[in-house]
Amino acid sequence: MRALAGPAMLLVIYGGFMIHRMATKEDAPSREFTELEFAGADDDYTGACYSLSTILVSNRAYSRATRTWTSPKEGAWTLTLDDVVDGYGGPVRVFQKFTFEKYGDQVRLVWVEASEHLSTDLKHNIDELLEAPRSLRSTPIERCQKEGAKGYLYVPPKR
Numbered sequence: 001m002r003a004l005a006g007p008a009m010l011l012v013i014y015g016g017f018m019i020h021r022m023a024t025k026e027d028a029p030s031r032e033f034t035e036l037e038f039a040g041a042d043d044d045y046t047g048a049c050y051s052l053s054t055i056l057v058s059n060r061a062y063s064r065a066t067r068t069w070t071s072p073k074e075g076a077w078t079l080t081l082d083d084v085v086d087g088y089g090g091p092v093r094v095f096q097k098f099t100f101e102k103y104g105d106q107v108r109l110v111w112v113e114a115s116e117h118l119s120t121d122l123k124h125n126i127d128e129l130l131e132a133p134r135s136l137r138s139t140p141i142e143r144c145q146k147e148g149a150k151g152y153l154y155v156p157p158k159r
Contacts, residue, residue: 040152049151
């Protein structure tokens with residue numbers, strides 16, 4: 001009987017973990033929120049021709065950071081990127097927190113918090129977030145697929 005106690009206990013623990021995992025839902029913004037056009041860093045908040053989801057997916061290609069979403073208020077989401085890198089004295093935590101807010105049919109980056117030596121300047125971070133979809137030639141939103149479309153830092157593909 002004792003021989004079954006170990007495997008049975010592991011099965012109970014694993015089953016409890018799976019039930020907990022399936023019953024809890026990780027916070028994340030709705031698809032409606034992430035499909036909004038990302039606003040540029042100019043004074044007019046010109047659309048960047050990419051949805052927030054495209055920007056997030058294309059930037060994930062270059063990052064091994066873990067992602068956590070929280071919602072500080074209605075219509076706003078904060079994405080925390082957390083990583084551990086090798087430093088001179090051993091492992092070092094590196095993080096960035098990006099707060100996005102919905103404004104009409106756009107989503108804007110409104111706040112950045114980051115580890116020491118990382119920029120918190122909004123324009124710098126917006127430009128940096130747009131680099132990945134541009135370099136990967138990600139698909140722009142529908143409005144920018146038309147000839148003559150303009151967007152913040154957007155360079156239409158050559159036809």
